[in-house]
Amino acid sequence: MIARLWHGTTRLDRADAYAAFLGDRAMPDYRGTPGNLGAQVLRRDEGEVAHFVTVSYWEDENAIRAFAGDDLLKAKYYPEDEGFLLEFEPQVVHYEVRSAG
Template identity: 65%
Template sequence: MIYRMWHGRTPRSKADEYARFLERKAVPDYRSVPGNLSVAVLRRDDGDTTHFLTVTYWESEDCVRRFAGDDVLKAKYYPEDQDYLLEFEPLVQHYAVIVKDDAV
């Protein structure tokens, strides 16, 4: 199993609108891919900047490939991201899950 993490930054003034965009478009896009097990969007305000971390959980790298394409570590962006993001980080991070405890 794979955890895939993407990081992006927006101006604080656009953060609420970007959060709604992620909920409306990105999360359903992730969830529509067979093999996606979950999506979490994390937010941290830091002065005039807001950080977003999207963490997705996948059955396998093959499932990630269905979402991201053959270069599974390349970040996937939506056309609307240009209206919000301060930069476009080229890569995401993948972590293999070695222990998982669902008791939260």
């Protein structure tokens, strides 16, 4: 199993709306991809900025390709992200899951 982590930031005054967008648009996209084993959104507020991390779990690299394309480490963005994100990090991080509880 592969864990895929993405990080993004928004202004704190846009954070609740972005969290709703992730729940309504991004999470169904993740979870609707064959080979996705689950996904979560994490949020941490820091001053006037909110940090978001998505953690998604995948059967294998082929499942990630079906979601994000052939460049496995390239971050996937939605058109709506333009109205929320402070910057667009170009890559995600992958980890091999060694244990789960």
